[in-house]
Amino acid sequence: MWAARVADGYVFGGMTPECAATLEGVPLLLESTDPRVTERIYPETCVAEEDERQWRDHAVPELERLFASRCQLVRRDLAAMKKVDPAGSHVLVIPDVHVNAWLAALNAARLALYALNDLTAEWMAGKETGSASAKQLEALARIHLLAEVQAVLLGEYELEVSDPDECDDFDAADFDELEDEDDEDGDDDDAGDAPEKDAPKRR
């Protein structure tokens, strides 16, 4: 998988079908109703019973609405992900205005994978995975893949700044379409925190 910075977002390309499937699984993880996931996503927040009840009555419904809206946005970007060659290589575009939504969604998906597969902190740190099942090792791999995408969006990698027209497997027209949609729906959920367009591009 490669990643590149373009004028108003990030392009992830060269993704294998397995990588693409992992990303496509993010919305499903966000919508999980498994108690192991919901206990982590909506943790017990207050010690006193009455305070906790008030929290559940007022704060949690707002969080639920935010997460549902975020999930829709991620799903929309994923719907625009393209398979670009017979081998199944995929390209995904994440516009700057969606970066914060993606960062949180990826975090939630990683937490859900961790909870659903009964993983351990030691395995997460890469220690002693000998006792992990094949399914658990696969979940760990998916968690680390999603972390790589997060790292790119957090600016941890120095990316080449690419002209979209010169980017292999990438059709700039698709990107324009995404931007138009954002303008139309006026989605400002996470827009205020988007990286500045002129931020230094590191390599």
Place this chain on the structure above:
Amino acid sequence: MPFAATTKEATETETKSKTSLARPWNVVVLDDPVTLMSYVTKVFMQVFGYPETKARKLMMEVHDTGRSVVWTGAREQAEIYAQKLQAHHLLTTLEVVDG
């Protein structure tokens, strides 16, 4: 919150509630083995407007000790911050400051 101060029980509830409203509340972030350290730092900067050095220091405290009090103050504001941190899936709790 409706109060019916006609019974002893209701009066006690009201008093207790007023006391907890008056006392400062801590916003506490707990460690988890999944969330990236760089993401925690970014969220602290974004939610509280902390400079990167302070945000990183608090993140390291979470990582090293398992928890950090990231903000203390009025209950209402503490709840707003806790909600914002949970919106980013940081493991966050609220506690009334003792004493």
